[in-house]
Amino acid sequence: MFKYLKNDIPASIVVFFVALPLCLGIALASGAPLFSGLIAGIIGGIVVGSLSGSKIGVSGPAAGLAAIVLVAITALGGYENFLVAVVLGGIIQLLFGFLRAGIIGYYFPSSVIKGMLTGIGIIIILKQIPHFFGMDKDPQGDFAFLQVDGENTLTELLKAINALISGNVSIGATTVAIIAMAILILWSNVLSNKGKIFELVQGPLVAVVVGILFYVFTQDTTFAITKDHLVSVPVPEDFSGFLGQFSFPNFAAITRADVWITAFTIALVASLETLLCVEATDKLDPHKNVTPTNRELLAQGTGNILSGLIGGLPITQVIVRSSANIQSGGRTKMSAIIHGFLLLISVIIIPKLLNMIPLSVLAAVLFIVGFKLAKPSTFKKMFSLGWKQWVPFIVTIIGIVFVDLLWGIGLGLVVGIFIVLLKSFQNSHFxxxxxxxxxxxxxxxxxxxxxxxxxxxxxxxxxxxxxxxxxxxxxxxxxxxxxxxxxxxxxxxxxxxxxxxxxxxxxxxxxxxxxxxxxxxxxxxxxxxxxxx
Missing domain, CATH: 3.30.750.24 (STAS domain)
Structure with a gap:
């Protein structure tokens, strides 16, 4: 675990900067306290990262569960009742692990998994463009097509394009985003090959530091960035205020049928999303490590029990943070664990400093992550493999972009099964x-x-x-x-x-x-x- 710290520490910093706005954004999109997203991110990094058998997977609150959480909090009569369902969902996941249900993830076609990765990459790019220009106040963790303010991905994108054409963008947010993008590209393509110092100090860290300095020194100028386009970590006044951010389950609701239904829903969706992410990250991993899926379910179940007990959102392994970890050179689970500690330390010691980070800078970081997931070469390769691979691939992408992650995967799987049945009917070998x-x-x-x-x-x-x-x-x-x-x-x-x-x-x-x-x-x-x- 400690052999590759020179790789894992820089990667963990990148994952930290990717995870921070996503934890907050998913909590906001879920209608939950902002601190609940940070709790899930911390436990996903430290606890699940320690127990998991995955070397490069990173866990935390998942955008795919945001809609379920939003509805459940209202339906169950409050966040404390919902936390009971999170704890029970974790227990059910433990049961899945003991029953060796992890094999389910291997029954999804490769074309669907590749479509999932590409679709998420496209979603990241489309969602970050408005943030890049300082035109979108929606949470960055809102990855569904329909958004919390009644808009959708395309209308927000069109608004950003119209604002760009008319020159009505946030000058400060756009300027620092362009600077950050230039730093990231320069670091990745040029400086990373010039010396070990450029490998140890990652481009995203430099971009974030420049972004903070830009915000501080431009507050009274036309380049000033408003607070609604900055990271927004809860800032307690004292230690008792910090402890007051934790919520605890109302176990009096444990006998309610709707709580158990929500628990099974969370367990099923979280387990499926985790297994799909495990399959996807193993494909992305340049070292081709294989994650033990049953152990992963046990780790996720333990994480969800602890998260629910102290007020956190449900946890899954998540592809955005995992892919950022892989792209940044993470080698072992220490990267995920360190990122969890960075989240914990930062929200305790430096929340005010975190609140000076422009969202447009983090949008630039995520934009690079998204582009690496949705490279044009991937489309070309899948098309060259023939229609049996291309059709499920493209249907999965369309479903993810225009509905959400699980719908996209479900549609791709249905198409894949139909193709198998069709070719089975036609197959002359039978x-x-x-x-x-x-x-x-x-x-x-x-x-x-x-x-x-x-x-x-x-x-x-x-x-x-x-x-x-x-x-x-x-x-x-x-x-x-x-x-x-x-x-x-x-x-x-x-x-x-x-x-x-x-x-x-x-x-x-x-x-x-x-x-x-x-x-x-x-x-x-x-x-x-x-x-x-």
Missing amino acids: LHKEGEDVDDGKIKMTLAEEVTFFNKGAILKELDNIPSDSYLEIDLINTRYLDYDIIEILEDFALKAKERNIDIKLISKRGVVENPPSFIEFFELRPKSKMGL
Whole structure:
């Protein structure tokens, strides 16, 4: 864990600056106290980071849960009642981990996972453009298409473009954002290769320091940045005020059915989002580490229990912070843990200094993160792989951009399953015919290694097309699994074959049979069963 501190410390600083506005923004978009987002970020970094088996994943409050939290707080009658659901959701996640449900994440097609990464990258870019020009007061953690103020991603973007064209942008926010972007590009493309000092001190840290200095020295000028375009960390007056920011669950509500329904919803959505993020970050990881998914569910469950107990939002592993960690060279879980401690220390010691950071500077940092996730080369590569990869990929992106993360993934998965079914129906490997161009009437049909009810349509169609007065050889030598539905089709065909003067020769490892009177009896099957041959 300590071997790569020279990589992990700089990466943790970048993740800290990415996480800070997202923790606050997600809390605001969720209708929860701002401090609740910071609690979730701190526990996601320190606790989940310590328990997780992921070397590069970073956990914290997730934008995908914001809508659920917003509705649940009102429906359950207050934030303290909602915290009970968060604690119970964590316990349910522990149960998922013990039941080894982590394997679910591996059943999502690669095209959907890549679409998820690209879609999130596009969302980050679109959401940060208004912040870049100081034209959007919405929270930076609001990643859904429909926003908290009734606007949507496109209308906010159009407003920013119109403001840019008319020159009605925030001059100070735009200027410091351009400076920050220049620093980030210079650092990444030029200075990082000039010496170890430029690797240790990351460009985002320099950009943030410049942003704070810019804010301080331009307060009484035309370049002044208003406070609604700065980070807004709660600032307690004293230690008792700091402790007063924590909330605690009202366990009197634990017997309510709606609390348990909310808990199961949180557990399911948080677990799914975590598993998808694990799959995505493992694909992004240049060192190709593999995260133990069941251990991840146990870590997330523990984190959610602790977060709920002290007033924090639900936690998941999150792709924005994880990808920022990977892009910044993070190597071990120490990066996630240190970022959690940085959040904790900063909100205790320097909240006033944090509140001098312009959001437009952080928008520039996130813009770079988004671009690296949604590179044009990714679109070109996926298109070159053919429509079976391209269609689920692009549908996932469209769903994420125009609805939200889970809708996009769900749509991509549905399309992916449809393509699998379609290709299963068409796949000649399940039904290979030979000798059709020979006039001796002999036809050989070879079934694949595994034949299921998905192949019923293709097999039934080919059997119906076999001409009368033919000799059909059905080869099952390599078939290891034959669904009962397929055997029923063969049974029905055997009856029709007698009427159409079609002779059947059945070849399998059990022997060779001419015109079997019953396929079911041959395989010694009971109705509704399935047979491994």
